[in-house]
Amino acid sequence: MAARPLRVTGGARRFGARGQQFTVFEDLDLEVQDGEVVVLLGPSGCGKSTLLRIIAGLDQLDEGTVEVAPGEHGRDVGIVFQQPLLLPWLNVRDNVTLGLRYRANRGAKEAGLVDRTLAEFGLADLAEAYPSELSGGQAQRVSLARTVVTRPRVILLDEPFGALDPLTRRSMQQWLVGVQQSLGLTVVMVTHDVEEAILLGNRVALMSPSPGRICRTWSLGSDAGEPRQMATLREEVLRTYSEVASGGPLSAPDTALASAGAGGRGEATRPLPGVSPTQ
């Protein structure tokens, strides 16, 4: 099995009629490896959600290619949206089972799978509850379980905690770290929250808006958990993020993109303690 289940090469997406075209993003390359959490970080309008929808097969690239390798159960990618989108007439168990009722996901079916997933997601006691009885955090856990139970190779999260209050969001983030590690999930996540990106990501890719490009990526090595290094990293990401969000040029010359003109494929070249620039 290939170690790279997802690869986007030279991706571009444009909206609008010819002449008045608006480029959402272009020259976009992205590779994801098994078991990795890649966070696409960027301000609104940088096209990160559009990219995720394209990877999910809900939209298409105008240029470039998306290659996704199916997992051992046949499913390539599954997406979780910002809204839980639970069907109100189904209880938690039936909502989680929804995808398994479809022919395309038949390969993922297995005796006891739904019960196991409900337990893993802390939903066993809520199995018979209806969506109207759930809190925002619980509903989003059901939504995530519904995607995970179809066992896609890559799970796409589109600002999954964006609609939650800050406290719930915090606990959901920590919960997600645990679930991702225990299940060994491969995740591509979109957010505009720097803290969330650093907490969850093995790799953080910062996207700049109009047109969207990945302008820098950080790899968070295993030793990046050390508080002082985390603080340095957070500062650097925040500074770069605000430069990108305000539309100004990236300031520090040694971290400026070596190949900004060549399509934003450049990566951070300044090594940080515990943070290594990626290829």
Added chain:
Amino acid sequence: MQQARPRPDLRARVGGVAATVALPVLGGVLAVALWWAAVRLFVEPGSFLAAFAPDRGARALADLLAEGALNRHVAASLKRILVGLLIAAAIGIPFGLALGGLPVFNRVAGPVASFVRMVSPLSWTPLAIIWFGVGDQPVYFLIAIGAVWPIALSTSAGVAALDPQWLMLGRSLRATPFEMMRTIVWPGIRSDVLTGLRLALTTAWIILVPAEMLGVDSGLGYFILDSRDRFAYSDLVAAIVVIGALGFVLDRAAHILLTPRRRAAQRPSAPVVPGLAGAEGALQRADTGEYRI
């Protein structure tokens, strides 16, 4: 002592029984009394109109029920209602799906539907007889053409109110169009379709009696004309009572049978007003130019 006070839930239950049983019965008794008084006050004792008095009607009804003379007509009427409603549903549900789900179809067919709907179903009677001859078929046609609109409009409103993100969810889970229909669209609009069926039943029952006054030799509508021709005015009164009572029972039964136990929550639903009120006020042009309830 605290126990001496009646428990509030008990009082509420007594009040509930009064409201659900006693008051409606009182209304019925008052209506019969008014009816009786009107005949007594305004009708000369020897006149043929005296046969319309409630006591004479009740006696006639008892006789008819004892003889079983109405059974054949009730059965014929119920069968026509059922067939007419099935035809209306078979046409109305797909039509409503298209009306609510396809904006272009909505623009093309919406105004025409709105136009045809406002034509009283009985206006089609001569045409129905020319097309289908005499017998059950024109009655089916008249019931169907009246009952199709509440079903189509409620279905259409249900489709229009479906959260489009649910369809995106279905696509993201790789549902085929048929699977999407079965697991997302149909459950999402079911309560609206059932509401439409309830409204359609009421409409159909109202159309049934005049429709049966033409070219058939059974049914409650036929029985009314037949009673008139036999000068059996008390039988006519009995038939009217039976029509009203059956309609009442059907409406209540539909309410119980066709109301889903768990309503699709968190979104506005089609009107549940029994009778025509919902259907009549239904089709109106929204700002978008789309027709919906």
